[in-house]
Amino acid sequence: MKHDFARHGHSPCSNPQVRAWVQETAELTQPDRIFWCDGSDAERDALNAEAVRQGTLITLNQDRLPGCYYHRSHPNDVARVEQCTYICSESEVDAGPTNNWAEPKAMRAKLLALAKDSMTGRTMFVVPYLMGPASSPLSKVGFEITDSIYVVLNMRIMARIGKVAGKHLGDSPDFNRGLHCLLDLNPERRFICHFPERNEIISVGSGYGGNALLGKKCLALRIASVLGRKEGWLAEHMLILGVESPTGEKTFVAAAFPSQCGKTNFAMMVPPAGFDGWKVWTVGDDIAWMKPGPDGRLYAINPEAGYFGVAPGTNAKTNPNAMRTIQRDTIFTNVALKPDGTVWWEGHDDPPPAECLDWQGRPWTPNSKEKAAHPNSRFTAPMANNPMLAPEADQPEGVPIDAIIFGGRRPTTVPLVLEAFNWSHGVFLGATMGSETTAASSGTVGQIRRDPMAMLPFCGYNMGRYFRHWLDMRKAIKFPPRVFNVNWFRQDADGQFLWPGFGQNMRVLQWIIARCRGRASAQETPLGWMPLIEDFNLAGLANFPAGNLERLQAINPDEWRREILQQDELFMKLYQFLPKEMIFQRELLVARL
Numbered sequence: 001m002k003h004d005f006a007r008h009g010h011s012p013c014s015n016p017q018v019r020a021w022v023q024e025t026a027e028l029t030q031p032d033r034i035f036w037c038d039g040s041d042a043e044r045d046a047l048n049a050e051a052v053r054q055g056t057l058i059t060l061n062q063d064r065l066p067g068c069y070y071h072r073s074h075p076n077d078v079a080r081v082e083q084c085t086y087i088c089s090e091s092e093v094d095a096g097p098t099n100n101w102a103e104p105k106a107m108r109a110k111l112l113a114l115a116k117d118s119m120t121g122r123t124m125f126v127v128p129y130l131m132g133p134a135s136s137p138l139s140k141v142g143f144e145i146t147d148s149i150y151v152v153l154n155m156r157i158m159a160r161i162g163k164v165a166g167k168h169l170g171d172s173p174d175f176n177r178g179l180h181c182l183l184d185l186n187p188e189r190r191f192i193c194h195f196p197e198r199n200e201i202i203s204v205g206s207g208y209g210g211n212a213l214l215g216k217k218c219l220a221l222r223i224a225s226v227l228g229r230k231e232g233w234l235a236e237h238m239l240i241l242g243v244e245s246p247t248g249e250k251t252f253v254a255a256a257f258p259s260q261c262g263k264t265n266f267a268m269m270v271p272p273a274g275f276d277g278w279k280v281w282t283v284g285d286d287i288a289w290m291k292p293g294p295d296g297r298l299y300a301i302n303p304e305a306g307y308f309g310v311a312p313g314t315n316a317k318t319n320p321n322a323m324r325t326i327q328r329d330t331i332f333t334n335v336a337l338k339p340d341g342t343v344w345w346e347g348h349d350d351p352p353p354a355e356c357l358d359w360q361g362r363p364w365t366p367n368s369k370e371k372a373a374h375p376n377s378r379f380t381a382p383m384a385n386n387p388m389l390a391p392e393a394d395q396p397e398g399v400p401i402d403a404i405i406f407g408g409r410r411p412t413t414v415p416l417v418l419e420a421f422n423w424s425h426g427v428f429l430g431a432t433m434g435s436e437t438t439a440a441s442s443g444t445v446g447q448i449r450r451d452p453m454a455m456l457p458f459c460g461y462n463m464g465r466y467f468r469h470w471l472d473m474r475k476a477i478k479f480p481p482r483v484f485n486v487n488w489f490r491q492d493a494d495g496q497f498l499w500p501g502f503g504q505n506m507r508v509l510q511w512i513i514a515r516c517r518g519r520a521s522a523q524e525t526p527l528g529w530m531p532l533i534e535d536f537n538l539a540g541l542a543n544f545p546a547g548n549l550e551r552l553q554a555i556n557p558d559e560w561r562r563e564i565l566q567q568d569e570l571f572m573k574l575y576q577f578l579p580k581e582m583i584f585q586r587e588l589l590v591a592r593l
């Protein structure tokens with residue numbers, strides 16, 4: 001196996017800029033070996049074998065889970081770390097009041113000092129990768145240098161890696177430089193830093209997904225949002241799905257939800273009973289790059305090639321397509337390991353195993369006090385495994401977007417669905433969205449964390465200017481998508497969810513699509529256009545009490561007075577850079593209410 005490992009990885013990319021940077025980085029980090037990834041299946045097999053030999057991966061039951069492996073991360077390294085994430089733009093104003101900023105020269109010097117000699121005795125992997133379909137004008141090339149074999153194996157699922165990237169780049173100097181060093185995983189030496197003017201990322205001290213798979217949050221959102229503003233497109237924290245009607249008509253939708261709102265489930269939704277002939281196709285589950293096309297519509301690509309999904313709560317009811325997707329060629333991180341070499345997590349279809357090893361490798365039984373799987377445990381799975389992967393997902397031109405949806409987790413105040421009056425009102429809906437914090441994430445229940453367009457942790461520049469960019473995009477899109485606001489999480493006075501969610505969200509999608517196609521009527525309300533109750537398809541929805549739809553759509557003036565005051569907190573923070581339109585939209589809302 002060692003021999004196999006050594007046999008691969010010896011065909012460096014011919015781009016002179018890439019070679020010079022790799023050489024320079026090797027001189028700095030002093031690895032024993034340099035391994036250039038080519039993306040082949042043989043290489044994957046060799047890397048898997050080497051990772052197992054090192055103990056980084058555990059081979060799962062290959063009869064039940066072919067091609068699947070198991071990984072435990074360091075217990076202090078299990079999530080994104082916003083407090084250690086920096087935008088190192090030349091000017092602090094460019095990072096804006098919602099990002100951590102560090103002076104780029106000083107931060108670079110500090111990071112390079114940490115990286116110095118850090119790969120001695122180790123292998124330095126060079127991963128050429130392409131974000132987006134081959135030969136798409138929207139795609140971008142990155143190179144990640146990393147000393148983590150786990151990162152390489154995840155990157156090859158999450159992005160198109162190897163020759164395809166080198167081919168896309170040619171001799172151009174236009175690629176993202178990403179340096180990732182594990183160091184000793186000491187949280188004191190953990191920094192995820194973005195240098196937008198240099199198109200560069202340096203991430204040290206963490207091996208966890210969002211901090212270490214540099215193509216995902218770092219390049220495809222933080223750096224790409226800066227590139228998008230400069231080049232006239234949008235890099236968004238959005239899923240993309242296509243709804244096919246029984247007549248074969250396809251409508252594509254992009255949707256933004258903050259983390260932990262069931263985004264992957266929505267992206268992979270299966271229409272419920274009664275929707276015969278309807279299909280939902282997945283283009284992407286996390287990120288959308290959107291640019292006006294020659295026909296005046298907005299086109300979107302999914303820059304990724306896989307899903308990095310939260311495992312707990314994933315089951316045949318919440319996400320049957322994800323369950324099918326993760327049956328092979330998947331890396332499971334921080335879930336529970338069963339004695340038969342399969343995996344389990346809280347909310348799995350299978351009952352809790354009588355015994356297993358928890359995410360830290362400790363014996364676990366159903367009597368244990370702690371959870372078997374970490375709440376942020378993950379599966380990394382190729383999108384090609386998804387039985388409902390949209391055939392258009394590889395289309396270089398992307399898919400035309402007819403609706404943009406903004407959602408959040410709001411137990412009160414926000415209706416199930418409404419449509420914006422126009423584009424700038426839609427931008428206001430996105431700018432003011434947020435989620436109620438759950439006890440688990442913050443210790444405070446009932447606080448609304450504002451998360452504009454679900455981009456608060458991911459916008460690589462000043463959020464006020466980001467709203468300006470959204471407003472300005474209208475001029476470049478002749479046929480703009482309609483904008484909607486949804487909330488699956490509204491509760492009654494007893495804390496019971498009013499809406500069943502999951503597959504039943506298809507009913508909301510059906511109304512949204514009918515609106516886009518000019519087929520559904522709506523009523524004007526102070527908040528936006530809302531479905532007429534008699535127009536909304538509730539046929540066959542079991543156990544749905546009469547009057548629940550009215551409760552879901554109710555506008556409570558007291559709640560809205562509070563809401564507007566809370567929205568002001570974010571606006572105050574951004575005031576200096578806030579487009580006037582946002583203030584006008586606020587005033588109009590107050591007047592309507």
Ligand code: OXD
Binds near residue numbers: 080286
């Ligand atoms: C993610 C996130 O992991 O949004 O996708 O946190």
Ligand code: MN
Binds near residue numbers: 259286
């Ligand atoms: Mn995400």
